Amino acid sequence: MEGLTLLHDAQKTVLAAALPLGLEKIGLLEALGRVLGEDIIASRDNPPWDNSAMDGFAVRWEDIKQEHAITKPVVLKVIEDVPAGKVATKMVGCGQAIRIMTGAPIPKGADTVVKVEETEPAEDSVRIFKQVERGANIRPQGEDVKKGDCIIAKGTQLRPAEVGMLAILAKSFVLVYQRPRVAILSTGDELADLDERFDETKIVNSNSYGIAAAVQETGGIPMLLGIAKDQPAALKEKIAHGLNADILVLSGGVSMGDYDFTKAVFKELGAEMNFWKLAIRPGQPLAFGKIKGKLAFGLPGNPVSSMVTFEQLVRPALLKMSGHRSYGRPVVQAVFQEKFSKRPDRRHFLRGILSMDNGVLKVRTTGDQGSGILTSMVKANGLIDVPEEVERLNPGDTVNVQVLSSQFWVH
Ligand code: AMP
Ligand code: MG
Numbered sequence: 001m002e003g004l005t006l007l008h009d010a011q012k013t014v015l016a017a018a019l020p021l022g023l024e025k026i027g028l029l030e031a032l033g034r035v036l037g038e039d040i041i042a043s044r045d046n047p048p049w050d051n052s053a054m055d056g057f058a059v060r061w062e063d064i065k066q067e068h069a070i071t072k073p074v075v076l077k078v079i080e081d082v083p084a085g086k087v088a089t090k091m092v093g094c095g096q097a098i099r100i101m102t103g104a105p106i107p108k109g110a111d112t113v114v115k116v117e118e119t120e121p122a123e124d125s126v127r128i129f130k131q132v133e134r135g136a137n138i139r140p141q142g143e144d145v146k147k148g149d150c151i152i153a154k155g156t157q158l159r160p161a162e163v164g165m166l167a168i169l170a171k172s173f174v175l176v177y178q179r180p181r182v183a184i185l186s187t188g189d190e191l192a193d194l195d196e197r198f199d200e201t202k203i204v205n206s207n208s209y210g211i212a213a214a215v216q217e218t219g220g221i222p223m224l225l226g227i228a229k230d231q232p233a234a235l236k237e238k239i240a241h242g243l244n245a246d247i248l249v250l251s252g253g254v255s256m257g258d259y260d261f262t263k264a265v266f267k268e269l270g271a272e273m274n275f276w277k278l279a280i281r282p283g284q285p286l287a288f289g290k291i292k293g294k295l296a297f298g299l300p301g302n303p304v305s306s307m308v309t310f311e312q313l314v315r316p317a318l319l320k321m322s323g324h325r326s327y328g329r330p331v332v333q334a335v336f337q338e339k340f341s342k343r344p345d346r347r348h349f350l351r352g353i354l355s356m357d358n359g360v361l362k363v364r365t366t367g368d369q370g371s372g373i374l375t376s377m378v379k380a381n382g383l384i385d386v387p388e389e390v391e392r393l394n395p396g397d398t399v400n401v402q403v404l405s406s407q408f409w410v411h
Contacts, residue, residue: 004279006388007312007347013274014288015327017295018317021178021246028166031158033219034176035323040152045142046168050106054137057097057119057126058088058110061134073120073127082107097126106138113137145169155325177323182215183242184208185225187235187253187262188301193227206374207251207306211299214310215249218318230259232268239269243294246321249314252301254285262298263287271296279346279388282371283309302371308349311383311402329383329402334363336384336399341392351380352401354408363401381405 023037052058057076064074076097080090088098088107097114098107106113111134118130145151151169152162158176166174191205192198205227212222223245228238230253242248253262266273271289278286282305287298297314299306316327334354342348351366366379382401386393393399 003277004284004346005276007278007280010274010276010278010286010288010313011316014295014313014317015320017290018320020323021180021321023175024178025173025175028163028172028174031163031166031174031176032160034158034174034179035219036152036154036156036158036162037175037177037323039150039154040166040169040171040174042145042147042149042151042169044145044169045147046145047103047139047141047143050141051139052100052102052104052106052113052137053139054113054115055101056099056113056115056137057128058092058100058107059097059112059114059128060092060094060110061112061132063095064112064114064128065131065134073129075122075125075127077125080107099126111135111138155323157324177321180215180220180247180318180321181223181245182220182318183223183225183245183248184211184215185228185238185242185248185250186301187228187230187250189230189259191227191252206303207299207301210303210307210374211249211251211310214307214315215318218315219322220247220318230261232261232265235261235265236269239265239291239296243292246294247314247317248291248294248296249299249310250297251299251306254287254298254300256285266291266296266298278309280309280312281342281346281348282369283312283349284346286313288313300371303374304351304371304377307377308383311404312349329404330406331385331400331402332361332382333398334361334382334401336393336397337362337364337395339392339394340365340386342386342390344389344391347388348384348386349402350384350386351376352382352384353379354382354401354403356408363399381408 078099079096080088081099082088082104084101087105092098092107092109114128120127186205186208190203192202193205208224215222225238225242228235250262253260266289269291271291273289276286277284283300285300286309289296299309319327352363354363366376382403385400
């Protein structure tokens, strides 16, 4: 359509402009959720030595290999009892055993461990009732991690499993990508902030808080610049302030109204603008450009539109800046439960409710889809992605859904 940019093209432009930030070194306890900025190469084997998988007796397999062990148990002399954390000082010789704990290094001379449950004590000896294979109950050196292997790749978001592995590798500090600092500015003479006294002629500035939360959820650090009046000078001053951040996100003032100055001010500040009217609903008016090297987004003012466009454009940019290797939400296929029709021009994002019904993933809309209805986002756990060319959907059709929250899996 005339003058409308396809979302796919807009996303390509934004991602080309967004570059990963620098790295910082942090302590392991702060690492959860951060994105690794270095390949982690194992500096040693794990486990570092052959060790026992059981509490039991380290023995020479040659000594216990005889059959009929139950009726004719083998008797071995116990020459040492090694408590947890200690290492055997003696060597297991012919007819001998050393008592060891789980995780303890296998003593010299031994090649097999017999579980304590399969033995019976006898003065300074032990009776062994079960025949086991050579090498039984021994965890070999390096079975988990081999020295020199790349264990966690740069660009991985750290979960508890990775944090535990970093500890195994004795990395008490780790290099991660910096978190993007996002300046957030709401525009509009009609807006009042939470801490102001205001009458019913004003609208509460909810976008700043919704966008700040979306930034935090994405791993960024929000910086609230407050509200700018619908005057070019006020807008310019606030935006200039916001350029201290890594990226700027405005809401409001991007339509064609008499008081919509965002685009003009972006331009005045020297932005290399990629103006958009996006071929999507909600969220058609949207300005994007680079001001003094910083990405600047002018999102539409309607709360739902600002959230949906944040999802489609700002979030991918933040994820790329944060060092991630993929930039989308998980997308699932679900069975649509309703009728829906539209013109074959824009891509629609319907707020949807995913549910698991007897192993079948289904999705219905949250109801009225007006762009001022923020309850549609509150109820939604997914965005139903209806492509540009689609004109109608019927019950039973398969649709793609971007997953916003995965709670539905456990219902
Ligand atoms: P605009 O894009 O500036 O034309 O704004 C469209 C509508 O979105 C306004 O009439 C407000 O109702 C609403 N709106 C704009 N900014 C905000 C905001 N920061 N918080 C909540 N609603 C807003
Ligand atoms: Mg406005």
